[in-house]
Amino acid sequence: MFKKIMKGGHKKPSKSDASDPVSAAFVAANRNLPALPSPNVVVNHASRGTGGAAPPSSGTAMPLVPTPGAMEPLPPFRDTPVADRQNLFLRKLHICCYVLDFSDTLKNVREKEIKRQALMDLVDFIQSGSGKMSEHCQEEMIRMISVNIFRCLPPASHENTGQEPTDPEEEEPSMDPTWPHLQLVYELLLRYVVSSDTDTKIAKRYIDHSFVLKLLDLFDTEDPREREYLKTILHRIYGKFMVHRPFIRKAINNIFYRFIYETERHSGIGELLEILGSIINGFALPMKEEHKLFLVRALLPLHKPKSVSMYHQQLSYCITQFVEKDFKLADTVIRGLLKYWPLTNCQKEVLFLGELEEVLEVTQAAEFQKCMVPLFRQISRCLNSSHFQPHSYCRLQNEPCFCGTMSIS
Numbered sequence: 001m002f003k004k005i006m007k008g009g010h011k012k013p014s015k016s017d018a019s020d021p022v023s024a025a026f027v028a029a030n031r032n033l034p035a036l037p038s039p040n041v042v043v044n045h046a047s048r049g050t051g052g053a054a055p056p057s058s059g060t061a062m063p064l065v066p067t068p069g070a071m072e073p074l075p076p077f078r079d080t081p082v083a084d085r086q087n088l089f090l091r092k093l094h095i096c097c098y099v100l101d102f103s104d105t106l107k108n109v110r111e112k113e114i115k116r117q118a119l120m121d122l123v124d125f126i127q128s129g130s131g132k133m134s135e136h137c138q139e140e141m142i143r144m145i146s147v148n149i150f151r152c153l154p155p156a157s158h159e160n161t162g163q164e165p166t167d168p169e170e171e172e173p174s175m176d177p178t179w180p181h182l183q184l185v186y187e188l189l190l191r192y193v194v195s196s197d198t199d200t201k202i203a204k205r206y207i208d209h210s211f212v213l214k215l216l217d218l219f220d221t222e223d224p225r226e227r228e229y230l231k232t233i234l235h236r237i238y239g240k241f242m243v244h245r246p247f248i249r250k251a252i253n254n255i256f257y258r259f260i261y262e263t264e265r266h267s268g269i270g271e272l273l274e275i276l277g278s279i280i281n282g283f284a285l286p287m288k289e290e291h292k293l294f295l296v297r298a299l300l301p302l303h304k305p306k307s308v309s310m311y312h313q314q315l316s317y318c319i320t321q322f323v324e325k326d327f328k329l330a331d332t333v334i335r336g337l338l339k340y341w342p343l344t345n346c347q348k349e350v351l352f353l354g355e356l357e358e359v360l361e362v363t364q365a366a367e368f369q370k371c372m373v374p375l376f377r378q379i380s381r382c383l384n385s386s387h388f389q390p391h392s393y394c395r396l397q398n399e400p401c402f403c404g405t406m407s408i409s
Helices: 002-008 023-031 082-096 108-130 135-149 158-159 180-196 209-220 225-239 242-263 271-282 289-303 305-309 312-325 327-339 346-361 365-384 393-399
Strands: none
Touching: 082 108, 082 135, 108 180, 108 209, 135 180, 135 209, 180 225, 209 225, 209 242, 225 242, 225 271, 242 271, 242 289, 271 289, 271 312, 289 312, 289 327, 289 393, 305 346, 312 327, 312 346, 327 346, 327 365
């Protein structure tokens, strides 16, 4: 038994590593280059709580800092023999691991252009499907992507000034100055994920649960351009890597719980709900109990935060999808809306009325009868409210107005 344990403790190198002449050639030709940094980068806002996460260990490698002469332009792939292209691919990845300072536009101008060109070449190489990448190349590419995108996010707008938090709708989005390079890194990741040449059995070793969690952390960025890329990439990962689907749903749940019950501040709730809208649309029937619990514990309570107007359109779509999938959920949804109905915010009430209308359109008579008494009580309170203005809701919805027939007691 002891011998078996000892033998199991020494893993044999994989066949792909042992028989990969490109990887061996790269190692032999570049022994003096510094090693690519580890992707174990903690993602959190500079001045926000880490939510109990452990601090990064002292052994965590940081992105490479360029030294004079460290970054030199490399030839394009089209001018390189096919046999040498994966070796060149690895060298370009190494250049892209250098993270440059974009706070000063006059600093590292030459290095920034070299890295931008290298990133563009990498994107074109993946998109063209010029050849199947070795496992080593895929590993190094994910490592380079991790070094660039998994970073400490800047503090929120109100945290920079020390002022009281303002209405999220009134805040100007913060644009990341590194976007010229970040966009290309995200594009590379997206092209890799959607490529028909990408083998999920190999890719899932590097796009693992840890990678997905860090990707989800980035949804809190204030830059809407980055959130749009993150939304597309995570949606593609969910579609391609079936093994990650339950984990992704659970991780999104946890983000919602933290937002609802702790922080009430998160920049990417709308984008996450957009992904979920597509996921809910694909739920099989009969619906699993897990999905119904998600509706009751996460989606309905999302009506509670003050900033619901920022993501209400996406939330309303998700709620309606549940009722369209399973008509028996209509009573649960309507009672959930009544539970979180705003008491003093008339703008929020208008949003709830619009969502209620969409839900009622797909509600069957039997389900409607279960909740019609509390529903009409709430509608009567709205009509008797001092904030009620005839015609205002009709104008908002661009619908024919029959308010002249209403009597307000």
